[in-house]
Amino acid sequence: MWRLLQQSLEGISHRRSGTPCQDSCAGTATAPGQESFLVVACSDGAGSAVLSQEGSALACRRFVEVACEALQREGAAALTEPEVIRGWYRQVRQSLEEEASRREVALRELSCTLLTAVVGERAAVFAQVGDGAIVVRQGEGYATVFWPQVGEYANTTWFVTSADLEQVLQVQCGEAVDEVALFTDGLQMMALHFATRSVHRPFFEPLFAALRGAAQPEDLVVPLRAFLDSPAVNERTDDDKTLVLAVREG
Numbered sequence: 100m101w102r103l104l105q106q107s108l109e110g111i112s113h114r115r116s117g118t119p120c121q122d123s124c125a126g127t128a129t130a131p132g133q134e135s136f137l138v139v140a141c142s143d144g145a146g147s148a149v150l151s152q153e154g155s156a157l158a159c160r161r162f163v164e165v166a167c168e169a170l171q172r173e174g175a176a177a178l179t180e181p182e183v184i185r186g187w188y189r190q191v192r193q194s195l196e197e198e199a200s201r202r203e204v205a206l207r208e209l210s211c212t213l214l215t216a217v218v219g220e221r222a223a224v225f226a227q228v229g230d231g232a233i234v235v236r237q238g239e240g241y242a243t244v245f246w247p248q249v250g251e252y253a254n255t256t257w258f259v260t261s262a263d264l265e266q267v268l269q270v271q272c273g274e275a276v277d278e279v280a281l282f283t284d285g286l287q288m289m290a291l292h293f294a295t296r297s298v299h300r301p302f303f304e305p306l307f308a309a310l311r312g313a314a315q316p317e318d319l320v321v322p323l324r325a326f327l328d329s330p331a332v333n334e335r336t337d338d339d340k341t342l343v344l345a346v347r348e349g
């Protein structure tokens with residue numbers, strides 16, 4: 100199965116202003132048949148959206164639900180067709196639309212990014228709309244599945260709620276991986292080299308090694324929160340931070 104560690108933490112700018120953490124994450128390991136799967140998601144709510152924290156939480160939770168339901172019905176076959184995953188994102192968007200209607204607010208008030216990974220024993224599918232990144236092990240190093248989506252202007256990106264979701268959503272089906280990380284844009288400057296469009300390997304190696312070596316993944320929750328809130332991190336970013344780490348056992 101999988102070892103999974105995930106955490107969202109408010110940035111120091113949000114702490115100073117009393118703004119709630121607008122990041123969210125969700126994930127699970129599931130084995131609906133003869134094969135085990137990892138299903139994970141992370142999301143960053145738009146800073147300008149009034150209910151972005153509710154939007155990001157709902158998007159992550161709903162994606163995991165939809166993916167697990169599909170795996171229960173179809174097994175690994177669900178990971179081989181990009182249009183299936185696009186359908187999962189449409190269901191997430193529909194849930195956001197229903198929530199906006201229930202709250203009697205515009206859909207944009209729930210705006211959020213959404214990065215997801217579903218990994219089986221032989222195949223995997225990754226999808227992303229917005230900034231942040233998904234990182235996987237490749238040989239002795241690491242690589243991004245997609246580069247963060249950034250708009251024409253600083254601090255702009257796309258969201259699940261964007262009118263052009265179908266055009267900006269990126270989906271990649273491929274081989275299974277044994278290590279995967281998802282993170283929101285609060286960690287981009289530490290985890291990635293933008294000049295070379297590459298992954299900062301020293302950021303990830305000790306994190307994955309700690310997860311593999313821990314007696315239980317839960318033992319690392321407090322240390323991970325301490326790391327995300329450390330001076331070394333806060334000196335580089337004042338934004339909310341989400342990090343999802345998973346390693347295959349065995």
